[in-house]
Structures are given as C-alpha cells and as structure tokens.
Amino acid sequence: MNIGELAKQSGLAASRIRFYEAEGLISQVGRQANGYRRYSAEALQTLQLIQSAQQAGFTLQELKALMPAPGEHKRDELIEALERKVQQIEAMQVQLAHSKAQLLGVIEAVRAQPQGVPCSMGQKQVLASIKLNA
Template sequence: MNIGELAKLSGLAASRIRFYEAEGLISQVGRQANGYRRYAPQALQTLQLIQSAQQAGFTLQELKALMPTEGEHKREALIEGLERKVAQIEVMQTQLAHSKAQLLGVIEAVRAQPEGVPCSMGQKQVLASININP
C-alpha cells in the first residue's frame, strides 16, 4: 500500500509515518519505480504497536531498542524492557498517589479557612504544608 492508504488506515499523518521510517521503526518499506514508498501490510500492525506502546509510556528510543529487526528474536530483551516499564509506572503511581494526597490536604486546608479571610493570609501556611518529596 502507498503512504496515503497507510495514513488513512492508521489515522496518522504521512509525515509521522515517514518520521517513524527515518527513525528505523518501520522497516517494511519498498520503493516503486517512480520512487514512491510501498508499505507491506505489516507496516499497519507496526504503526498500531508504536501507537499503543507510546500510550503505555514508551519513548521512541525504548521502542527502537525493543523492536526486533526482520528474522531477529529479542524475547528476553523484550520481557526485560516491559518489566522495566512496569517498574517505572509503579514508581509514577506512587508519586501520583502522594501528590494527590497532598493536594487533597491543601483543598481541605483552604476549605478550613474562615469565609472572608483573604487567600494571602493562609497562603504561606498552605504552601508550607506541601511536602515536595514523597
């Protein structure tokens, strides 16, 4: 299929597809006699994989390191990379839970201020109550 068809099926701009190709993430690309790119059907699956992985938090560099070249099998490297990403997500979840708890505390502190008291009066107390390090 040509890049226009692939763009339509994937929902990505042609420039994004060319970018992924230039980054080495799409390798199933041939050229026609007129120089136009010709993508194998697997290119759509690769693009869907890239999109899903990015939504899961993978960077393009991480993806590039994990994606096998044709005929290559990186099972152990893939498992290690996925486990590493899970560990990173768990750290982020802990940090987010801490931030959420602190923000809920700030909300309660603001609500506890008497009505009519200027925000600037309690601002220092509220900001001092926020612990930056989890």
C-alpha cells in the same frame, strides 16, 4: 499500499509515518518505479505496535532498542523491558498517590480558612502545609 492508504488505515499523518521510517522504526518500505513509497501490511502492524507501546509509556528510543531486525527475536529483552516499564508505572502510581494526598490536604486547608481571612494570609498557610508534607 501507498502512504496515503497507510495513513488512513493507521490514523497517523503521513509526516509521522515518514518520521518513523527515518528513525528506523519502519523497515518494510519499498519503492515503486516512480519513486513512491510502497508499504507492506507489516508496516501497518508496526505502526499499530508503535502506537500501543507509546500509549503504554515507551519512548521511541526504547522502541528502537526493542524492535527486532527481520528474522531476529528479542524475547528476553522484550520481557525485561516490559517488566521495567511496569516498575516505572508502579513508581509513578506511588508518586501520583502522594501528590493526590497532598492536594486533598491543601483543599481541606483552604476550606478550613474562615471566609474573612485575606487570601494572602491563607496562601502562606497553605504553602507552609505543602512544604511540611513534602
């Protein structure tokens, strides 16, 4: 298939596909006699894998390290990378829960301020409470 077809099927811009190709993430590319790129069905699968992995939090550099060369298998490395990513996500969840708790505390502190208190005074108290809880 040509790049237009691949772009349509993958939902990616042709420029993004060319970028992935230049980065070495797509290797299943041939050239026609007129110089146009010709992509295999594997290229579509690779693009779908890249999209899924990025949504899961993998960077392009991480993906490049994990993408096997044709005929190569990196099962153990893949499992380790996936486990590391799960640990990173769990650490982010802990941080997000802490941030959420802080924000909820700030909301309560703001709500507890009497209506007539000047904003500047309330801001100082709120900022002080954030520093104490950090």
